[in-house]
Amino acid sequence: METPDAMVVPRRADIDWLRIGAVLLLVPFHTARVFDTWEPFYAKSPETSLEMAILFIATCGAWHMPLLFLLAGASSWPALGVRGRKGYLRERTRRLLLPLIFCVLVVVAPQSYFGALTHGNFSGGYLEWYPRQFLTLGPDGDLSGYKGGFTPGHLWFVLFLYVYACLSLPLLLWLRGDAGRRFTAGLAKWVEKPGRFWLMPVPLMLAQALPDLGGKNIPYYLIFFLTGYVLLSEPGLEEAVDRRKKPALIAGLVSLVAVLAAWYFKFHRTYGLEIPFAILYEGVAAWCLVVAALSYGKGLREFRPPWLRHLAEGAYPFYILHQTIIIIIAYQVVQWGLNIWLAFCLITALSCMATAGLYWCGVRPFNGTRLLFGMKPKP
Numbered sequence: 001m002e003t004p005d006a007m008v009v010p011r012r013a014d015i016d017w018l019r020i021g022a023v024l025l026l027v028p029f030h031t032a033r034v035f036d037t038w039e040p041f042y043a044k045s046p047e048t049s050l051e052m053a054i055l056f057i058a059t060c061g062a063w064h065m066p067l068l069f070l071l072a073g074a075s076s077w078p079a080l081g082v083r084g085r086k087g088y089l090r091e092r093t094r095r096l097l098l099p100l101i102f103c104v105l106v107v108v109a110p111q112s113y114f115g116a117l118t119h120g121n122f123s124g125g126y127l128e129w130y131p132r133q134f135l136t137l138g139p140d141g142d143l144s145g146y147k148g149g150f151t152p153g154h155l156w157f158v159l160f161l162y163v164y165a166c167l168s169l170p171l172l173l174w175l176r177g178d179a180g181r182r183f184t185a186g187l188a189k190w191v192e193k194p195g196r197f198w199l200m201p202v203p204l205m206l207a208q209a210l211p212d213l214g215g216k217n218i219p220y221y222l223i224f225f226l227t228g229y230v231l232l233s234e235p236g237l238e239e240a241v242d243r244r245k246k247p248a249l250i251a252g253l254v255s256l257v258a259v260l261a262a263w264y265f266k267f268h269r270t271y272g273l274e275i276p277f278a279i280l281y282e283g284v285a286a287w288c289l290v291v292a293a294l295s296y297g298k299g300l301r302e303f304r305p306p307w308l309r310h311l312a313e314g315a316y317p318f319y320i321l322h323q324t325i326i327i328i329i330a331y332q333v334v335q336w337g338l339n340i341w342l343a344f345c346l347i348t349a350l351s352c353m354a355t356a357g358l359y360w361c362g363v364r365p366f367n368g369t370r371l372l373f374g375m376k377p378k379p
Contacts, residue, residue: 011078012074012301013300013301013302013303013304013308014297014298014299014300014301015071015074015075015297016308016311016312016315017297017300017303017308018067018071018293018294018297018300019068019071019312019315020311020312020315022064022067022068022071023068023315023316023318023319023322024318024352025060025064026064026154026319026322026323027322027326027348027351027352027355028056028344028348029056029057029060029064030154030322030323030326031056031326031330031344031347031348031351032052032053032055032056032057032344033057034326034330034334034344034347035047035048035049035052035053035340035343035344036048036052036053036057037049037050037053038053038057040119040144040146040147041115041146042111042112042114042115042118042145042146042327043114043115043118043326043327043330043331043334044118044119044334045330045334045340045343046334047340048340049340049341050264052340052341052344054260054263054264058259058260058263059256059260061281062256062259062281062282062285062286062289063252063285063286063289063290063293065157065221066221066224066286066290067224067290067293067294068157069157069160069161069221069222069224069225069228070224070225070227070228070231070290070294071228072161072164072225072228073164073224073225073226073227073228073229073230073232074228074229074231074232075228076088076165076172076225076228076229077229077232077233078232079091080172080173080176081176085169085173088165088169089165089166089169092161092162092165092166093162094371094374095316095374096158096161096162096165096374097162098371098372098374099158099320099372099373099374100152100155100158100159100162102372103155103320103372103373104151104152104153104155107320107321107324108145108151108152108153108154108155108323108324109130109134110126110324110327110328111145111151111153111323111324111327112133112134112138112145112148112149112150112151112153113126113129113130113133113134113148114327114328114331115138115145115146115147115148115327116129116133116147116148116149117331118331119146119147119148121133121138121139121147121148122148129148133148133149134148134149134150135150136149136150137149137150138150138151144215153323153324154319154323155320156216157319158320160216160218160221161225163218164221164222164225168222168225168226171226172229175229175230175233176233180233181233181234184230184233184234184237185234185236187230187234187237188234188236188237188239188240189236191237191240191241192240197240197241197244197248198251200287201283201284201286201287201288202283203223204220204223204282204283204286204287205279205282205283207219207220207223208220208278208279208282208283220282224290231294241291241294241295242295242298244291245291245292245295245296248287248288248289248291248292248295249288249289249292249296251284251288252284252285252287252288252289252292253289255280255281255284255285255288256281256285256289258277258280259277259280259281259285262277263277313375313376314356314359314360314364316373316374316375317359317363317364317373317374317375318355318356318359320373320374321355321358321359321363322351322355325351325354325355325358326347326351329347329350329351329354330347330351333346333347333350363375
């Protein structure tokens, strides 16, 4: 078994840039949920837009969270190499579990409160609501919190990452050993054979048949997490995938456009094609667009301006804060009767500025808040 500090690769700027971009994209994505025609949300506009839902939610939904899980898996390769098994678990607990507990109780809770107000399930103050509703399940008995009640909110991503890190650790360690290295090297040679690259989304398609937890498929996202780890561990495999980035991008875009057109014109229901289009969306489109993003993102590998470190450091607390800020602002803005696209742009801009300001002035400067938001302490 490899010891700490062995098989360590330098921090990759392209991974940082992709993560920063994916986190920033969450602001318009979750703002569009306020105007979504398909599902409820914590704050909801009386006017909704199918076009906005297609443009921001459905377009990003195929590849956005899968990319974040893949990047998390890729980051686990050097982290485990530097820290070893015990250090990796300690670091994951500090970075994931502690912020998860604190931020669900403090940062996420206001989202559920505004959800209860939006859907008419409560009319009092926040301090009166918190012990009554947030410490119980919502009226629908689910964990979404859209109508009030306990919810992990958007921090389900952090919860899943912590579970993946703990449960998959034996496999991650095995992949660092001799047998695991032989396996990944063999996988790289297997992918080189013509046509086999296109078989790689098959596990994602099979995972869709498994039951969800709170609307989230645990095995599905685990595949992306492990894929990121394996890709970074085996340069030959990553190079084999890189060589197919152009056809992957084309296939991903064609698949995505086909699904979006079906959803927009509703002919998938007319011809009973819900399952095939779901497989195409979460299988082919997701896989192809994620690996294309990773491959084309390597163009930023050597772009290391001095401020990249600050952006990379702030991406995680920005992720934690952004959705609560969006809900607080959107709850007010949707009552102003603005044009729907003007309201969308205003909420997006104000949320970006408020989230960045709260992070910069309220989280970043203090070691106590840095700890609670998963950041390293200041020297």
